[in-house]
Amino acid sequence: QQQVKQSPQSLIVQKGGISIINCAYENTAFDYFPWYQQFPGKGPALLIAIRPDVSEKKEGRFTISFNKSAKQFSLHIMDSQPGDSATYFCAASLRSGPGALNFGKGTSLLVTP
């Protein structure tokens, strides 16, 4: 049972453009929503995360937008660069729980020069 649904599966963006990846979750008890970035042959790396008490969080060129009523959140990458080409995973978890991250299926992002 997929608790977090992620789209699109793949995305091609030109350098300088905005990359947008969307996620939706089912369990309203989830209270922590991280995004991970994974380069080929590497482990996932925590990129940015948000809690449901805020609607937006920005770190550099990366922004998470969060819509609690719609149970959706998204990652925006501004001024996308070729070095951003990677697979991005959204996830959801319970901060008070044992810590399991429920991942989306991933989005493969390619930023063309």
Place this chain on the structure above:
Amino acid sequence: DTAVSQTPKYLVTQMGNDKSIKCEQNLGHDTMYWYKQDSKKFLKIMFSYNNKELIINETVPNRFSPKSPDKAHLNLHINSLELGDSAVYFCASSPPGRRETQYFGPGTRLLVL
């Protein structure tokens, strides 16, 4: 370097064999995890230990047995390997009181022939 490390990085073996993967973290974290990433890149939690105590035990064949000798180490032993066990296995760890913030190792790529 402070990090989550895994050995071996690659593991190629025959069906029916028994193998182990080791994980170590020197971040001072108290919770460690095993995730499996399948051929479609989907990441799924398998096990988690907090201070040597098993706290997550997902629906995983009992051929998989985790062991945590201390809070800095988590090993995964797999008996009677099957073709379907071929995947990338990631170890992760999280700091005290912040289980949702997980740092991943580089992965162990297991190929069962």
